[in-house]
Amino acid sequence: MKFRLVPSRGDLFGGISAGVTALPLCLGLGVLSGLGPEAGIYGAIALGILASLFGGTSVLVSGPTTPMTLVTAGVVAASLRPNGEVNLSLVVAIFLLTGALQVVSGLLRLGSFTRYVPYPVISGFMSGIGVIIILRLRGPVSRPQNGFSVRCPPTAAETGSHMVETWFASSHPTLCNGLLTSAARQQ
Numbered sequence: 001m002k003f004r005l006v007p008s009r010g011d012l013f014g015g016i017s018a019g020v021t022a023l024p025l026c027l028g029l030g031v032l033s034g035l036g037p038e039a040g041i042y043g044a045i046a047l048g049i050l051a052s053l054f055g056g057t058s059v060l061v062s063g064p065t066t067p068m069t070l071v072t073a074g075v076v077a078a079s080l081r082p083n084g085e086v087n088l089s090l091v092v093a094i095f096l097l098t099g100a101l102q103v104v105s106g107l108l109r110l111g112s113f114t115r116y117v118p119y120p121v122i123s124g125f126m127s128g129i130g131v132i133i134i135l136r137l138r139g140p141v142s143r144p145q146n147g148f149s150v151r152c153p154p155t156a157a158e159t160g161s162h163m164v165e166t167w168f169a170s171s172h173p174t175l176c177n178g179l180l181t182s183a184a185r186q187q
């Protein structure tokens with residue numbers, strides 16, 4: 001890949017389209033992680049700096065991923081202090097250790113073993129992530145005035161009964177907007 005001081009037209013439009021796509025994704029995944037939208041923005045800024053320093057490919061856009069966001073949500077929920085605050089130093093330490101393990105795995109070329117993971121495992125994993133996202137976002141869609149809570153009902157039965165309870169206490173215009181948006185995306 002050849003570096004040019006003056007970006008081409010394709011580079012300009014590629015950067016704009018990546019930014020327009022990444023900004024709402026970063027905000028949404030920051031909220032989904034339980035750390036808030038500002039954490040999503042800071043994560044995107046840090047990722048952009050690190051990706052540009054360590055390089056990449058011309059066909060790859062570096063950005064946040066939903067599976068990692070769900071891992072973050074689990075870590076944040078597990079690191080809550082008794083007063084309800086997030087133990088941010090523990091969260092940062094866990095993710096620095098995770099990053100170090102990923103670097104070591106990359107140096108040992110352990111990524112080549114992913115070709116042996118069967119397709120049904122990957123498909124089931126991604127389907128499970130979709131179900132978890134739907135269950136995690138039902139609160140902000142049905143009750144936007146209450147904000148977002150890190151704590152979720154732990155079992156499927158509690159989640160189902162909680163969904164029925166929140167239906168009657170929900171903001172119906174916001175809920176209808178969320179359902180219509182989901183339906184429009186399917187078309």
